[in-house]
Amino acid sequence: MFGFVVVMSAFVAGFIGSIFAWPAIRAHAFGIVAEIATLRARAKVLEDSLKGGE
Numbered sequence: 001m002f003g004f005v006v007v008m009s010a011f012v013a014g015f016i017g018s019i020f021a022w023p024a025i026r027a028h029a030f031g032i033v034a035e036i037a038t039l040r041a042r043a044k045v046l047e048d049s050l051k052g053g054e
Helices: 002-053
Strands: none
Touching: none
């Protein structure tokens, strides 16, 4: 019975922690996606300028 209480307590603590942590994780993930899009756009501009200069 003690083991069940410990496992359930850990599960509940993890669930509550994930509720509070998810917005930060999501914002970080979307920030990375936005950074990738920005870098791809800059690379495209650079590539086009190099191709146009030849």
